[in-house]
Amino acid sequence: MQQLLDQLIQEGNFPGVPKEIVYAAAMLLAAFAVLSFFVAPLAGVTSWLERRVWARMQSRVGPNRVGPQGILQWLADGIKNLLKEDIIPAAADKWLFCMAPYVVFVGFLATFVVIPFGSQLIVADLNIGILYLLAVTSLVVVGILMAGWASNNKWSLLGGMRSAAQIVSYEIPAGLAVLTIIFAAGTMSMQGIIKAQGWAPWDWLLFYNPFTFGAFFLYFTAALAEGNRTPFDIPEAESELVAGYVTEYSGMRFLFFFFAEWGNLYVIGAIATTLFLGGWQVPPIPWVTDQPVLLAILQFVVFFVKAYFWVFVAMWVRGTLPRVRVDQLMSLCWKYMVPLSFVCLLGTAGWMVLFPRGNRLASVGMFLVGVAILLQFAKRVRYQIRHARPELYWKPYI
């Protein structure tokens, strides 16, 4: 990107304009393009898909009227929210109240800087990419606390405090699980971590050793908690806190919080894919690797499918598990996940002392264990289908 801009400046395309302003304009343009052509439709479609997936799990249909199978439902919702009145409570701290959604949104959108969609498709390959990710996602806590405090409402304040406690607590197991991968990959750069893996599943860091396998589930659980997703959605628990920190928000400001939540799902999936599932690595097919454009598209598709699968899993978990209590949430984090993530971290460290170049046999073994788990899962699903003797309906739409 910078080389292209430098070349354009050299050719005299922007006479008399300082270099910095050209850079700044280009950055704004890129951010705008990413936001409006990728992030916004993605978050919107995710919101629709979540409602459909959730509905099917509850033997319902879900929104299927706006557009084919309801795929444009998010546009209808967005327009509705735009047209709604933007209410600011009289007793609220107006400035903080108005700023909070943007802080949350920035904390979520800034993660897209380091998400590698392909070997070339990355905004900036920072050498501390994963550290940057952990840092900017913490900005969300600030926004949520701002929203909770500025609303001047007991539900909001309670929700904001819960959210802060939850996100700060779960950053520890998430950080330790990420550290396990940094150990194994030997780098903090997102592209570097992907390059440390291969296209084949047994080359993924997920199957590097039993400890990284465990770290993956710890990371995913902690990431769900950080994203305020069910079963960890106590900050916005409807049954006890009305809507938590978003209680007083309406219209577009309300939508910004949920925009960030749904977009954040994809970020969780993308980070999990980068760290554990080989990112954009594609098999070396001869007629594809010669063509850079085709290769980039293939890498993007591979990355997107892997990342979006975890978005689906998050929806699936939401459709399965009930909400935990606050004390259960904290005991799960501090009594179980933090010790276990330390076990994973130290185990990987010990593993690296024992096998400095990795252990191929163990990787393949772990891969087979993963396949065995999947087979067992398929068996259980089959049992459930047979046991319930439902009216079968395999089509994904209705």
Add this chain to the structure above:
Amino acid sequence: MSTLVGYVNNITETVTTIFEGMAITFSHFARRPMTIQYPDRIEKPVQETLPLRYRGILEVDLDICTGCLACERVCPITCITIGIEMNKETKQRAFSHFDIDICKCMYCGLCAEICPTGSIRHSQEFEGACYNPAGLVRHFAKEPVPLYKPKKGGETDPKLAMKAEVGLKYLDEFATPEGKAAGAEEG
């Protein structure tokens, strides 16, 4: 030691129960949703799928109504109003009006039970939405209709015979607890 066992047990239980729960929710993708997409995306109108003894909006077949006023008298909220006039020239009695206020009707079914010919009965119709309460008053006698006189030894007019048979069948199935259809429905 037991603390450690409990700790490990907690972890295994968490993992296995979540595993099982996820299998159950996933199996729902193979099930047909229960939702009936009323009113536009259903295979046949809901009215046709309702059971025989469904108490929908009342309907009257004036062709086989004898004008005995049993329904008007039995109605606990007097939502049925019947007017009968004598035609001076032909000496024939006819309905001047036969109105049922669906607004008031509580679907108790007493009128349908007491009717000797089964001319007043519950239909399968339930969509009564209307902009004005007056629109819910059903006028069955738009113009004077002569009363029905049951003939001795069965009905001779084939059209009326069919209607009388429908009414009696309805009475048989609806008003008699040991009616055939009732038994079949419960079984």
